[in-house]
Structure formats: structure tokens, C-alpha cells
Amino acid sequence: MxxxxxxxxxxxxxxxxxxxxxxxxxxxxxxxxxxxxxxxxxxxxxxNDVARSLFKGKSKIIALFVPDITNPFFPELARAVEDYSNYRNYNFVLCNTDNDSEKEIVYLNALQQKSVDGFIIVSSSITEDDLKRIKVPVVALDRIISSNVSSVTVNNREGAGKAVQYLKSIGCERIAHIAGPENISSARERFQGYLDEVENETWYTPKYVAQGKYNFDKAKEAAIDLLTNHPEIDGLFVGNDLMGAGVLNAAASLGISIPEDLAVIGFDGISLSKIITPSLTTMAQPVYEIGRRAAEMLIFQITSEHPEIMSEEFDVQLMERQSTDVREGSYDR
Structure with missing residues (x-):
């Protein structure tokens, strides 16, 4: 050589x-x-990139931590981060952490030894002590991990409330919720948005809430249990689109017609929600935009002499599709 x-x-x-x-x-x-x-x-x-990075103090590498690469939401985020990183002549490393704190620490230590310039982190397990050990800029994406860390999120609570309002507007009278993990801030906010709209209804019962863990199979199991024990349920707000697909699968297995017998709305707006049958009505995040903004924010902090903590919250948008009672003239909007 x-x-x-x-x-x-x-x-x-x-x-x-x-x-x-x-x-x-x-x-x-x-x-x-x-x-x-x-x-x-x-x-x-x-x-020799390692030698050059030691000499210049910069590696031109940023890393993105995601908790579950099998969830289509995260590859879509990663594409946006990668595109903007490449545009700014930064190399990009994707780390799948499985929401495992030990795995996160291994990645953090290894990448800091290689002089990585910064991290974009989607995590619910990283601690304040872990963050103190990071000597380069960090941006939290999709969920807030600390008040001392910049973040890019969406209005989860308000968006969830609008999802339930929409179900009410199309005639649903018994609306249930399949939630994401309680330790994830976005899941808690979406659950709270659901509660804002239903907890004062005479028909509401905590039995209408089930845990789907942001997972297709868990959501399918939860939906089968809910719909079997509470056949009166005619609307379901599901905490993310991957779980929404699980709910549609569960309904098919029970012979429940969508949307005639049960209206279903998800949250995220990933590509999967368009291509499944029936297609899934959802509260769509601007997935590409928030990924790109996180990368933009991180690189600004890397290159700035006086970086500061920044937090940005994007709006979500209702996309009406086949899993709800789409009336004539309805469209993705």
C-alpha cells in the first residue's frame, strides 16, 4: 500500500x-x-483518515442511533440524515441499539475513540450520566432525552388528540387505543393526547387501552384481545403505523370489516401505511424533514464556535385513507 x-x-x-x-x-x-x-x-x-482526523481534530463522521432498524420509520429517518450529511461532505454511520443501554455505551465509546464529530440519537434508555461522557455535540431525534440536549420532535400530543377527534367526526362512539412503550416520551404524549379526548366520555374505560410496544406482533395480539373482549369498539387510534398494520391484520383474522365495522388510524406516515391493504389513515410526520433538520442542527453545532441548545417541534398532518370511512372527495391532505 x-x-x-x-x-x-x-x-x-x-x-x-x-x-x-x-x-x-x-x-x-x-x-x-x-x-x-x-x-x-x-x-x-x-x-489515512484516522491520522488526518487526529491531526485536524475532526473526522467528518456523524453517527445516528436508532432503536429498531426493522421499524420502517427509522430507515426513512436515516435516509434523510444520510442525504444531508453527504451533502455537507460528512460520512454517516448508522447504529441499531435495540433500546439497549449497554449496546448504546459500546457504540458511544467506540465511535468517540474514532473521533466521531457528533451524534444524532433516538433513545429512551440513555441516561444523564451517559450524556456527560459524550464530548461532542448531540441532537435528540423523535423523542426528548434531556433538557440539556438539542432536539427535533413533532407535536405528538396535539396530533394524537386530532386523530381521536377525526374518529369521532366520522361517527365512532367507542374509541380504543393501542399504545407504545411507557418509557418512550412520544408514546406517552400520544397516549395523553388520546386521554385528552376520551377520559370525560361516559363510555370510556381504561380497559380500552392496550400495550403494543411499537411492535407489529404485539399490536396484533393486543388488538385481538381488545376486539374479542370489547366487540362494541368501533374506532382504534394506534400509536404508530407499524402497530396499525398489526391491527389491520388482527381485524382480518377476526372477520372484522375495515372501515365498515372498525375505523383505524395510525401515527407516523411511513411508506408502509400507503401500500398495505386497506391503506392506513394516519397522522403523518414530516419524516424526511425532521431527519434532515436534525442533521442540519448537528452539523451547525459541530462547526459553530458557540453552539447552543435548540429544540424544534414539527406539526403532523391527517392523511385519510381506506382504514377509515373515507367520504367522497376525501384525499391525502
């Missing part, structure tokens, strides 16, 4: 000159620059 000394020898220049060409730092006349670049190409020389 060629070294910087080999390049310098072939180009008949010093290693310092080769370094200036590689780093675009300092003056090198055009003839010498061309000679160095030709030597690099001829030798197929690849710079």
Missing part, C-alpha cells in the same frame, strides 16, 4: 506539500498540485 512518502517521492515534492494538497490547506502552485494529484492517482494512494 502506497504511503504519503511514496507520493512525495514520485511527485518530487515534500510530504508537507502532499499534505497541503490533500487537506486543501496552504498555498501550492497549480503545476505542483497537478503533479501531486497525478502521483496520487498513479499510486492509488488512500489517505
Amino acid at each position: 502506497a504511503t504519503i512518502k511514496d507520493v512525495a517521492k514520485l511527485a518530487n515534492v515534500s510530504t508537507a506539500t502532499v499534505s497541503r494538497v490533500l487537506n486543501k490547506n496552504g498555498y501550492v502552485n497549480k503545476e505542483t498540485e497537478t503533479r501531486v494529484k497525478e502521483a496520487i492517482k498513479q499510486l492509488n494512494y488512500l489517505p
Whole structure:
């Protein structure tokens, strides 16, 4: 493998000159620059990124932590982070943590040893002590992990409330909820938005709430149990679209017609919600926009001399599809 000394020898220049060409730092006349670049190409020389990052103090690498890569929501977020990172000439590392705090710590330690420039973290298990050990900028995405960390989220509680209001508007009179994990802030906020709209209704009972753990299979099991024990339920607000798909599967297995017997609305707006049958009405997050904004915010903090804590909250939007009583003239809006 060629070294910087080999390049310098072939180009008949010093290693310092080769370094200036590689780093675009300092003056090198055009003839010498061309000679160095030709030597690099001829030798197929690849710079040692680790050495360069130690010298410059920057690796041009950012990492995204997600809790479950099998949930289609997170690959869609990751695509946005990757696109913006590449646009800004940063490399991108995706880490699947399984919401496991030990796994998160292993990734954090390993990447900091490699001089990663910053982290975008979707987590419900990282602690304040863990955050104190991170010596580079951090942005929380999808959920808030600390008041001391910048974040990009959506209006989960308000959006959930609007989902239930919509079910009421199409005639649902017994509305249940399949919730995400209690330790996840977005799930708690969506559950609270549901409660805001139903807890004063005479028909409401806590038995109308089941745990789906943001998981297809768990949501399917929860829906079968709910709909078997409470056949009067005619509307279901589901905490995310992946669980919504599980609910539709459960309804099919029970012979329940969607939307004639049961109206279902999810939350997230992932591509899956459009392609399943029936297609899923949902409160759609601007998934690409929030991923891109998190990357933009992180790179600003990396490059700023005086970074500050920033928090941004995006709105969600109702997308009417086949899983609710879509009236004539309804459309994705």
C-alpha cells in the first residue's frame, strides 16, 4: 500500500506539500498540485483518515442511533440524515441499539475513540450520566432525552388528540387505543393526547387501552384481545403505523370489516401505511424533514464556535385513507 512518502517521492515534492494538497490547506502552485494529484492517482494512494482526523481534530463522521432498524420509520429517518450529511461532505454511520443501554455505551465509546464529530440519537434508555461522557455535540431525534440536549420532535400530543377527534367526526362512539412503550416520551404524549379526548366520555374505560410496544406482533395480539373482549369498539387510534398494520391484520383474522365495522388510524406516515391493504389513515410526520433538520442542527453545532441548545417541534398532518370511512372527495391532505 502506497504511503504519503511514496507520493512525495514520485511527485518530487515534500510530504508537507502532499499534505497541503490533500487537506486543501496552504498555498501550492497549480503545476505542483497537478503533479501531486497525478502521483496520487498513479499510486492509488488512500489517505489515512484516522491520522488526518487526529491531526485536524475532526473526522467528518456523524453517527445516528436508532432503536429498531426493522421499524420502517427509522430507515426513512436515516435516509434523510444520510442525504444531508453527504451533502455537507460528512460520512454517516448508522447504529441499531435495540433500546439497549449497554449496546448504546459500546457504540458511544467506540465511535468517540474514532473521533466521531457528533451524534444524532433516538433513545429512551440513555441516561444523564451517559450524556456527560459524550464530548461532542448531540441532537435528540423523535423523542426528548434531556433538557440539556438539542432536539427535533413533532407535536405528538396535539396530533394524537386530532386523530381521536377525526374518529369521532366520522361517527365512532367507542374509541380504543393501542399504545407504545411507557418509557418512550412520544408514546406517552400520544397516549395523553388520546386521554385528552376520551377520559370525560361516559363510555370510556381504561380497559380500552392496550400495550403494543411499537411492535407489529404485539399490536396484533393486543388488538385481538381488545376486539374479542370489547366487540362494541368501533374506532382504534394506534400509536404508530407499524402497530396499525398489526391491527389491520388482527381485524382480518377476526372477520372484522375495515372501515365498515372498525375505523383505524395510525401515527407516523411511513411508506408502509400507503401500500398495505386497506391503506392506513394516519397522522403523518414530516419524516424526511425532521431527519434532515436534525442533521442540519448537528452539523451547525459541530462547526459553530458557540453552539447552543435548540429544540424544534414539527406539526403532523391527517392523511385519510381506506382504514377509515373515507367520504367522497376525501384525499391525502
